[in-house]
Amino acid sequence: MITGGYTLDLHCENEAVHGFMWNWSFKESAGTHIGESDKSPYGGSDSPDCLVPRFSLLSTAMTEYEQLASIPQKELWELPLDEILKASTLRETLVARFAWAIPNEEALAAIEKAAKGRAVVEMGAGKGYWAKLLQDRGLTVLPFDKKKQPDAWTTVKKGTPKILTRHSDKVLFLCWPSYDDPMAHDCLKYWKGDTLIYVGEGNGGCTADDAFHASLDKYFTRLRSVGIPQFPGIHDNLTVYQRKQVRLRAVSRPKLR
Secondary structure (H helix, E strand, O other): OEEOOEEEEEEEOOOOOOOOOEEEEEEEOOOOEEEEEOOOOOOOOOOHHHOOOOOOOOOOOOOHHHHHOOOOOOOHHHOOHHHHHHHHHHHHHHHHHOOOOOOOHHHHHHHHHHHOOOOEEEEOOOOOHHHHHHHHOOOOEEEEEOOOOOOOOOOOEEOOHHHHHHOOOOEEEEEOOOOOOOHHHHHHHHOOOOEEEEEEOOOOOOOOOHHHHHHHHHHEEEEEEEEOOOOOOOOOEEEEEEEOOOOOOOOOOOOOO
């Protein structure tokens, strides 16, 4: 596997899925050996580019990001300080290359099912990693972001929430809108569609703002949630929402005499 100018070689020493012993090596493209270990989940080099997990299921159903981020599903208080620091550096490295959230097969399948053949419009798409994976599954995805990103995975057009007035016939996908930023709430103001897919944390978490979460509670119904791989200390998932139907109250008219 090639990533970030390095070659990552992984192989399993036994058949256990959890608690297994993985050998790994991280090598420069030229072949220089950097580090190897059969115990540490993050590697033996101090270089941030080398802080890649020691294990991966190496299943074709796993995304590349999911393989590289296959770290123990533990809370921060369960990890030693050195692993917390390494996990933080690992997350920064992978987020910069892929996306803030880690996609898996269940999440991608949930989006495909919720779309029901309709196109998907994504605002705040970043490098377009999620969009590219969905496009590879045959979905029509239009990713937008407020600024162009270098080394994007697919074509991400420049755009703001206002353009969503032209895309209310599509499914809206929001993945990790920035904390305390009005962007996600603005999307709900301009987009008038019925199906919203949101990846992030809940109210009080580190994604979107209070107004967005309040609008979710008031105007949308949660249909289903799907777990995704999480970095330590992160509590995000994927949730599919349906806009609530507005019920008009009947107004009684006075009887004519």
